[in-house]
Amino acid sequence: xxxxxNLLYAFFYLAEILYNGVIMRISLKNKILIAIIGVLxxxxxxxxxxxxxxxxYLISSPIQKGLWQIGxxxxxxxxxxxxxxxxxKENKELKLKIQELLAENAALKExxKENKILRRALDIGxxxxxxxALAEVIGKNISQDSLIINRGFEDGISKGMPVITEQKTLVGxxxxxxxxxxxxxxxxxxxSSFDAKILNSDIQGIVKGKGNLKLFLxxxxxxxxxxxxxxxxxxxxxxxxxxxxxxxxIKEIKKSDIxxxxxxxxEPAFDLEEIETLFIITNF
Amino acid sequence: xxxxxxxIIFFYILVLFQTSFLIYFPFGWQFDWIIILISIIFINxxxxxxxxxxxxxxIIGGFFLDIFSKNFIGFHILILMSFTIFIKFILKKYISxxxxxxxxxxxx
Numbered sequence: 001x002x003x004x005x006n007l008l009y010a011f012f013y014l015a016e017i018l019y020n021g022v023i024m025r026i027s028l029k030n031k032i033l034i035a036i037i038g039v040l041x042x043x044x045x046x047x048x049x050x051x052x053x054x055x056x057y058l059i060s061s062p063i064q065k066g067l068w069q070i071g072x073x074x075x076x077x078x079x080x081x082x083x084x085x086x087x088x089k090e091n092k093e094l095k096l097k098i099q100e101l102l103a104e105n106a107a108l109k110e111x112x113k114e115n116k117i118l119r120r121a122l123d124i125g126x127x128x129x130x131x132x133a134l135a136e137v138i139g140k141n142i143s144q145d146s147l148i149i150n151r152g153f154e155d156g157i158s159k160g161m162p163v164i165t166e167q168k169t170l171v172g173x174x175x176x177x178x179x180x181x182x183x184x185x186x187x188x189x190x191x192s193s194f195d196a197k198i199l200n201s202d203i204q205g206i207v208k209g210k211g212n213l214k215l216f217l218x219x220x221x222x223x224x225x226x227x228x229x230x231x232x233x234x235x236x237x238x239x240x241x242x243x244x245x246x247x248x249x250i251k252e253i254k255k256s257d258i259x260x261x262x263x264x265x266x267e268p269a270f271d272l273e274e275i276e277t278l279f280i281i282t283n284f
Numbered sequence: 285x286x287x288x289x290x291x292i293i294f295f296y297i298l299v300l301f302q303t304s305f306l307i308y309f310p311f312g313w314q315f316d317w318i319i320i321l322i323s324i325i326f327i328n329x330x331x332x333x334x335x336x337x338x339x340x341x342x343i344i345g346g347f348f349l350d351i352f353s354k355n356f357i358g359f360h361i362l363i364l365m366s367f368t369i370f371i372k373f374i375l376k377k378y379i380s381x382x383x384x385x386x387x388x389x390x391x392x
Binding site: 071 | 296300301303304305306307308309343347348351352356357358361
């Protein structure tokens, strides 16, 4: 360290001599000599380069740190100003991308849901019994006991095709077909009428819709005994629906001595509020 | 002596400013010794060609540049000294700037 200090002193001393104009008074020969000595002194500092630089870095580091921080802030400030235009553009692009991704995400969620339903349907074995088409409910008209689904004649849908849920529950049949959409007449619709029977018995009757999600099993002989809670399923009679589709459960039995037949109110097996996807039986 | 001290402080701050502050700006890191060079050119233009403040500036400025760079000590001194000699030679032989020359002289 002592040597370094001496070298620095020598350097400054030489500089002072130069400044005071001593060189001006000395001859050219001596000027060259002083220049050579100066060059040697400077170059000799390279032998202790690490030490010399270390001293300066040690002294300068706090100032440098401060300047770095200020420089960074100022640079960031100007960068932000110059980037505002780009940021606006980027922001716009990102917003668009978010919209795209949200739409994609929604579509994927729908697919996931559809996949889940199809898997469930596969577990039940619906695809083995019938030829099915999946449809989504896009409109519900409870007062008229009808639904609108997103499948039309372009998808091979035609009037009269049965509509069921993934649990093999009867919902209704196709009443009107459009190009890409169809109307489903619920089994509770006033115009709906089909053959059905009580599960695990020989009691048969006709299910008639009464509107407002009400169903009745009619034309049951008085002699036959029906239990509340019994399941009602379709029969193949009439060819409207395939057999063994769940219609609902017996809710209330209405018997009258003056009438030749007894009547039973059925609680529909489907929950209209929860229905989002349906299967259309295209062939049975 | 006061002028040497002033030059040392001036170039030290300038080099620190150059190596710590201006590196954040595109022109700063592309021309890392341009401010020192400009300063030395100005000093040479403002003093009489026969004076030695320009040489001293080249030595001090170059020294600090060398300290804060990866080059060996003397590298920038030689470059700046070459510039100074060239400017002084041109000024001495071909150009006369009487008003400018007096600016630094009046401070004496």
